[in-house]
Amino acid sequence: MKIKKYFKKIYMVLMILVISITTGISCSKKEKSEGTIKIATKPMTEQFILSEMIGLLIEENTDLKVEITKGIGGGTSNIQPAMEKGEFDLYPEYTGTGWSFVLKEKEIPDDEVLLKELQKKYKEKYNFKWVGLYGFNNTFGLVIRKDLAEKYDIKTYSDLAKYAPKLTFGAEYDFYERDDGYDALCETYGLRFKDTKDIDIGLKYDAINSKEIDVMNMFTTDGQLSVSDVVVLDDDKHFYNTYYCSTVVREETLEKYHGLEKVLIKMDNIIDESEMAKLNYEVEGKNRDEKEVAKEFLQEKGLIE
Template sequence: MKKTRMVAALGAATLLMTGCSLGDQQPATEVSSGSLGAADTLEGLSVAVGGKEFTEQLVLCELTAQALQSVGAEVERKCGMSGSSTVRSALTSDQIDLYWEYTGTGWITHLGETEPLADPAELYQAVAERDQAENQITWLDPSPANNTYAIATNRENAEKLGVTTISEYAALAKKDPAAASYCAAAEFLARDDGWPGVQEAYGFELPSKNRSEVAAGVVYDSVAKGDPCAFGTVFATDGRIAALDLVQLEDDQQFFTPYNPAVTVRDEVLAEKPELREVLKPIAEALDDATLQSLNGKVDADGETPEQVATDWLTEKGFVAAG
């Protein structure tokens, strides 16, 4: 019964966020300067901060907006844009000035590369160098958090089946395909760095009858209930992993491409105020996997707004002062 109530709460939170996240937003509380810089560090800078429509991006967009406002920038919010291509096009066409992008998305989606790079530092360097040279987009310091694809199951299945790594999942899929039933969104099932690549890298092939194509957001509830699948594709920093007590399998062959978030900014904006880099650097450094999972969970599981979550965290860290 407790898990059922949690699933219902998560669904309601998702609907709520879908309805209220688009368009310009104002911070839940006013913030002033803290450890990120003096109140006039970015005085005279006027920027449009963008972001995608899912929870983590809504939080990151608001964190950035409040941080920049605290040091004197004039900020227009364009949080909640639909899809990676949309927000990237907004950046390259000067409709927004900066937003958080993921190194894996930059490499595969925006730069069109098909060969994954497993080392996070190597990937960041490759993406940053190419995007700056070809598109005049600068990637600021990356976060240690890695919102990559991951495979998860509920705790009961993990303990009953003895599966804690993807190699152990592959062995289960070969031995008992029904017990290894799998849920994923259509995109993951088709991508070379998704399901086809996982099967090739780990040496198994799950029969199609044991796979279910569902919307990405539905996977979490499906895995938590074990219906219609015991395992599924999740994103590593999603707050629902902890909220639903899911177990994330170790990618012991290091197959999945790293997806470290970093602020991407147009070169001309950074040239106008180079201090922007140092203002946002401490925020990037503080965002590890556990922190992002916690921030995302406050929205998805606890029903808080991204604006309030951002204010609370920035204040707790001393990055800004409330009021």
């Protein structure tokens, strides 16, 4: 009888220990899952896709929840102050925008120096951190019809200057009015086109594909680049600023959730301009859901199951 009582006591102690450990694990998970990371985006397709990538990585690798607010009007001008107030935890931002628009700095340093300076100044002024670079540069650029690029062996803006008098240039109205638009570009490279056309931003690719124009301005991650018969020219005098994309995060958020930065750095150098353009086209051209597009891409890269 004493032996039975002895084993019964041991059994009861073991059960209490198991219940305590299980309860502790449950509470621990519950505490972690109570955290919600609030992500903001600008009103751009690629930002929608990127925010979904970030959200999927966070939810796959942590117990945190994610809340994404897409397409905030005014972009950086409204997201930045909201970040300062703590209304958002992070958002995708571009190096050129952070340097020129947020920090109001004039001269943009070389790419190697730029990120270090952004880190330093954002830390001092806002207590924010730039975590990695995704790999693509979404800046302004020029494209030329592929047949013309091959005919005249045009690869750079300087090459283009030699044949511009034979070609027609097209752009939206704003490009002709910008300080860093048509006039400044032409002055820098000595461009003198045969003719220019003011074309609606949504019709430019139709115009160049139908040979209505020969050369046009664009963004280097435009979705239609991946399905148009054009060649992206090299800005050999570096007229345009670089706009590499990264995740800007509140330091308070990184301190609160210690594993978050390790997850965010998984976005470092995973996507180039042509890949981003293809993803944009999947959403814009094929009307696919941006979360599904983001998920497929991360799966292909082996970053989520």
